[in-house]
Amino acid sequence: MSKISTGHFSIEDLENVQITIGKIVGAIEEKVAEEIDMGPTPKPSVSALRDWDHQLLTRYQPVYTPQCDQCCYCTFGKCDLGGNKEGACGINLAAHQSREFLLRVITGAAAHSGHGRHLLHYLIERHGRDHPLDVGPSNLLAPNVQMVTGIKPKTLGDLEAAIEYVEEQLTQLLATVHMGQEGAAIDFESKAMHGGMLDHVGMEISDLAQMSCMGMPKSDPEAPLAEIGMGCIDATKPMLLVIGHNVAGVANMIDYMHENDLSDKIELGGLCCTAIDMIRYQMDKGGQPYAKVVGTLAKELKMIRSGIPDVIVVDEQCVRADVLDEAKRLSIPVITCNEKIMYGLRNRSKDKADNIIEDLVSGKEAGALILDLDLLGEVAPRLVMKVAPLRKEKGIKALPSDEELTALAGKCVHCGACELVCPNNLPIMDAMKACVEGDLTKFESLHDHCVACGRCDQACPKDIPVLDVIEKASQKAISQEKGLIRSGRGQISDPEIRQEGVNLVMGTTPGIIALVGCSNYPEGTKDLYKLAEEMLKRNYIMLTSGCSAMDLGMYKDEDGKTLYERYPAKFLGGNLINVGSCVSNSHITGTAIKVAAIFAQRNITGNYEEIADYIMNRIGAVGVAWGAYSQKAGSIATGCNRLGIPVVVGPHGSKYRRALIGKPYEEEHWKLYDARNGEDLPIPASPEFLLTTVETVEELMPMLAKNCIRPSDNNMGRMIKLTHYIELSQKYLGQMPDDWHRFVRTETDLPLAKREELLKILEKDHGWEIDWKRKKILSGPRMKSDVSAQPTNLKRLCKGEC
Amino acid sequence: MVDTTKNTLMYTTWGTKTAKPVNPNVAAKLISKAKKPLLVAGAEIVDNEQLAQRAIAIGKKGVQIAATGHAITVFHGKGVNAKYINIHALAHYLGDKNWKGLDGQGSYDMIVFLGHKKYYLDQVLSGFKNFSDLKTIAIERHFMQNATLSFGNLRPDVHIEALDEFIENL
Ligand code: SF4
Ligand code: SF4
Numbered sequence: 025m026s027k028i029s030t031g032h033f034s035i036e037d038l039e040n041v042q043i044t045i046g047k048i049v050g051a052i053e054e055k056v057a058e059e060i061d062m063g064p065t066p067k068p069s070v071s072a073l074r075d076w077d078h079q080l081l082t083r084y085q086p087v088y089t090p091q092c093d094q095c096c097y098c099t100f101g102k103c104d105l106g107g108n109k110e111g112a113c114g115i116n117l118a119a120h121q122s123r124e125f126l127l128r129v130i131t132g133a134a135a136h137s138g139h140g141r142h143l144l145h146y147l148i149e150r151h152g153r154d155h156p157l158d159v160g161p162s163n164l165l166a167p168n169v170q171m172v173t174g175i176k177p178k179t180l181g182d183l184e185a186a187i188e189y190v191e192e193q194l195t196q197l198l199a200t201v202h203m204g205q206e207g208a209a210i211d212f213e214s215k216a217m218h219g220g221m222l223d224h225v226g227m228e229i230s231d232l233a234q235m236s237c238m239g240m241p242k243s244d245p246e247a248p249l250a251e252i253g254m255g256c257i258d259a260t261k262p263m264l265l266v267i268g269h270n271v272a273g274v275a276n277m278i279d280y281m282h283e284n285d286l287s288d289k290i291e292l293g294g295l296c297c298t299a300i301d302m303i304r305y306q307m308d309k310g311g312q313p314y315a316k317v318v319g320t321l322a323k324e325l326k327m328i329r330s331g332i333p334d335v336i337v338v339d340e341q342c343v344r345a346d347v348l349d350e351a352k353r354l355s356i357p358v359i360t361c362n363e364k365i366m367y368g369l370r371n372r373s374k375d376k377a378d379n380i381i382e383d384l385v386s387g388k389e390a391g392a393l394i395l396d397l398d399l400l401g402e403v404a405p406r407l408v409m410k411v412a413p414l415r416k417e418k419g420i421k422a423l424p425s426d427e428e429l430t431a432l433a434g435k436c437v438h439c440g441a442c443e444l445v446c447p448n449n450l451p452i453m454d455a456m457k458a459c460v461e462g463d464l465t466k467f468e469s470l471h472d473h474c475v476a477c478g479r480c481d482q483a484c485p486k487d488i489p490v491l492d493v494i495e496k497a498s499q500k501a502i503s504q505e506k507g508l509i510r511s512g513r514g515q516i517s518d519p520e521i522r523q524e525g526v527n528l529v530m531g532t533t534p535g536i537i538a539l540v541g542c543s544n545y546p547e548g549t550k551d552l553y554k555l556a557e558e559m560l561k562r563n564y565i566m567l568t569s570g571c572s573a574m575d576l577g578m579y580k581d582e583d584g585k586t587l588y589e590r591y592p593a594k595f596l597g598g599n600l601i602n603v604g605s606c607v608s609n610s611h612i613t614g615t616a617i618k619v620a621a622i623f624a625q626r627n628i629t630g631n632y633e634e635i636a637d638y639i640m641n642r643i644g645a646v647g648v649a650w651g652a653y654s655q656k657a658g659s660i661a662t663g664c665n666r667l668g669i670p671v672v673v674g675p676h677g678s679k680y681r682r683a684l685i686g687k688p689y690e691e692e693h694w695k696l697y698d699a700r701n702g703e704d705l706p707i708p709a710s711p712e713f714l715l716t717t718v719e720t721v722e723e724l725m726p727m728l729a730k731n732c733i734r735p736s737d738n739n740m741g742r743m744i745k746l747t748h749y750i751e752l753s754q755k756y757l758g759q760m761p762d763d764w765h766r767f768v769r770t771e772t773d774l775p776l777a778k779r780e781e782l783l784k785i786l787e788k789d790h791g792w793e794i795d796w797k798r799k800k801i802l803s804g805p806r807m808k809s810d811v812s813a814q815p816t817n818l819k820r821l822c823k824g825e826c
Numbered sequence: 827m828v829d830t831t832k833n834t835l836m837y838t839t840w841g842t843k844t845a846k847p848v849n850p851n852v853a854a855k856l857i858s859k860a861k862k863p864l865l866v867a868g869a870e871i872v873d874n875e876q877l878a879q880r881a882i883a884i885g886k887k888g889v890q891i892a893a894t895g896h897a898i899t900v901f902h903g904k905g906v907n908a909k910y911i912n913i914h915a916l917a918h919y920l921g922d923k924n925w926k927g928l929d930g931q932g933s934y935d936m937i938v939f940l941g942h943k944k945y946y947l948d949q950v951l952s953g954f955k956n957f958s959d960l961k962t963i964a965i966e967r968h969f970m971q972n973a974t975l976s977f978g979n980l981r982p983d984v985h986i987e988a989l990d991e992f993i994e995n996l
């Protein structure tokens with residue numbers, strides 16, 4: 025048989041006939057192979073995994089905290105559902121809250137998969153359907169896609185069927201939001217889980233496509249470091265600022281700048297995930313990113329208002345809706361390049377570059393919509409070279425002068441309106457008073473807590489531009505905002521899983537903490553650093569992505585080193601791995617799926633429930649979205665939840681409206697089956713929740729350690745996890761945790777150094793029987809220690825059941 | 827006497843049912859009358875000595891304390907009955923008639939809140955308001971519209987004065 029599996033042959037006189045027999049034969053062979061290992065739920069429908077969801081939701085019950093007691097979905101309403109009343113269509117507040125949650129999840133999932141579809145379409149046009157997926161030294165290329173859809177993609181074209189499935193299911197889910205219809209909160213919850221699962225497929229498609237075609241690092245622990253922070257921007261050069269999540273446009277700008285010797289003449293900076301992905305672009309063969317990351321969404325308005333950018337290009341997702349208005353005030357032309365954001369601008373996609381540049385330089389038009397990304401690649405750099413000297417010449421003034429600052433602060437009548445509307449109720453009045461007296465320190469500390477939303481400006485009866493005042497007063501602090509971030513390295517590779525999988529399942533690596541999500545933190549950015557440093561020292565594997573990955577790079581130790589310089593990026597305990605942008609979060613769930621596939625040799629293809637069951641009971645991983653604000657963070661978390669991975673959000677996360685929390689005091693919820701014989705297997709109450717909020721980072725740390733405990737821990741693993749739980753609780757809460765004894769199965773689970781002391785407590789406070797001669801526990805624990813037990817939620821997987 | 831009922835300005839509304847503004851002496855009387863009240867003290871008291879002292883003083887009057895966040899660090903060795911619990915979990919358990927309380931002696935009939943972030947507490951309270959019969963009193967510096975009863979928006983110094991009056995009347 026020919027070695028060419030696909031190809032076009034032209035036969036003389038029959039030039040238009042294409043013979044693709046190889047492909048047909050290959051496809052048949054593949055189909056047969058696929059059918060042999062296909063699990064029970066390839067491309068699951070909305071109801072296919074409902075039993076699994078209901079099982080999860082029985083243990084982890086929804087806790088609703090409405091943002092609004094009313095519903096205004098249809099013209100029967102507005103309905104007051106307060107007190108869990110029913111609206112005109114019969115829905116009650118609980119079901120409506122779960123519907124609201126579902127809507128957030130599918131909005132997030134649509135944002136990622138819309139992004140994925142755009143990238144895929146664009147990259148297929150450039151590279152063709154047969155372009156191979158290349159993600160590093162792995163055979164399991166697309167764990168989420170394969171587990172959910174049963175498809176094993178090898179090329180860009182193979183991803184199309186997977187994204188079509190996601191799109192179809194998202195339409196089905198959106199249809200369920202229509203008035204009336206579903207009345208059971210629990211089924212909206214199951215639908216939300218479905219949406220979360222789809223999100224991880226959509227994200228994976230996006231990142232696999234861009235990694236394969238755009239030269240991004242591929243499972244590379246040596247991915248380069250890039251500069252980050254407002255303070256690292258060189259304002260003397262013409263500055264091009266890109267904002268958003270889709271790297272396709274800025275990649276063309278980078279190419280154009282490179283080809284035209286502009287790279288060192290233009291300061292290229294980015295906000296949000298476009299920035300994260302532009303420092304991955306063409307970095308797979310070494311090299312150093314010259315583009316700089318400005319920071320997260322919390323820096324967006326501050327960066328624009330600084331007046332430093334000469335041109336702004338926005339693409340999609342986390343981009344402020346008022347960029348054009350803000351930029352116009354400072355004569356900064358804005359280019360939009362994605363259908364998600366068009367700001368009412370004229371479509372110039374078919375115009376000549378010269379004409380567009382002329383109109384924007386002259387100020388005739390404030391911006392342009394350019395959907396042709398090749399054209400964009402040329403226009404943006406050329407435009408910035410022309411606009412920058414003109415803006416300099418005009419002396420565009422952005423922030424107030426020192427004198428104006430004092431005068432503005434002096435105008436404040438301390439009415440408190442700004443503090444009331446501020447999402448963090450920041451002490452603006454006090455800072456204004458201090459500022460008048462020449463003390464700027466209060467504003468400097470406020471600056472790190474301020475997410476630059478601009479609501480204070482809107483509220484002030486004295487028309488004080490409060491945000492400008494904050495920014496001006498904090499110039500010294502801002503100039504010192506300089507750090508380093510490791511460029512996103514993509515997936516965890518198969519060989520890495522082979523090496524570390526056993527430690528994760530046995531618990532000897534105490535857990536994976538995934539720091540993800542946005543920048544709406546309760547107490548500024550430093551908390552994240554504090555958390556990561558503590559857990560890294562304790563040998564947890566820290567995975568990070570997106571805005572959290574940025575903020576982690578902003579702080580240095582006494583030696584001037586950032587966390588990325590201090591901790592390596594291999595998939596091992598005590599390593600810090602930036603997987604990449606928002607869509608790279610799929611590699612975090614992908615890692616857990618890979619452990620099931622590679623370490624445990626489970627068949628993942630179209631086999632969602634079994635793999636989720638495996639992950640939930642064996643892999644001590646917890647997600648932390650400390651500053652989560654976007655719908656996408658909600659959908660990412662929910663996708664983790666369906667796999668049994670718990671997620672903690674910061675206090676602002678209470679506005680997602682619902683949490684999923686278990687009751688450790690109800691023993692009937694904390695048992696599984698032992699797959700060896702189908703008998704009941706009591707388990708520890710961990711994870712205690714699937715989604716919850718936590719108040720402070722001090723509370724969070726012991727909670728993370730506890731919620732990494734899993735039934736599969738061996739004695740060494742449990743001992744390590746308990747040690748961290750107890751130590752963190754003592755360090756940050758000043759006490760032994762109340763419930764540590766619930767995780768003890770045998771004396772060898774107890775931290776070695778404290779064994780005797782703890783045995784005494786078990787005897788005295790909990791009535792356990794101890795054989796003091798042999799230092800052994802005789803009775804007391806609810807669970808036995810048995811490393812060969814096979815914990816499962818699924819009766820069908822037990823011996824003799826099928 | 828401090829009037830804590832004047833400024834009940836809100837930034838956004840949750841719905842049609844809103845907290846009744848309450849004065850410190852009335853709030854204290856209601857709590858004194860309750861069978862089993864609970865003070866839920868949040869982490870904002872940790873770096874605020876003034877608030878911390880008041881929270882301890884309430885505990886000294888015999889009110890049990892649920893210390894959320896890392897507020898428990900304030901209560902160690904102070905001779906009050908305080909236990910750490912996560913506020914979201916607490917909210918979930920409080921809505922459960924089978925929960926035995928922090929001390930295993932049964933649940934609570936009146937919940938008082940001090941030391942919380944405004945936006946966070948109002949979310950927690952919206953759960954109670956809509957899905958439980960629990961009576962909640964916010965003695966915070968901000969008007970907590972989802973509580974049953976709440977102080978209005980107060981200046982920090984007036985808030986402390988109000989708390990002192992509240993404690994006196996317990
Ligand atoms: S969807 Fe139902 S609850 Fe909502 S406004 Fe319409 S009738 Fe009222
Ligand atoms: S811009 Fe900053 S200070 Fe102003 S309301 Fe928003 S977060 Fe508060």
Ligand code: SF4
Nearest residue numbers: 436437439440442484
């Ligand atoms: S709203 Fe304006 S006048 Fe009122 S306190 Fe804030 S800055 Fe001062």
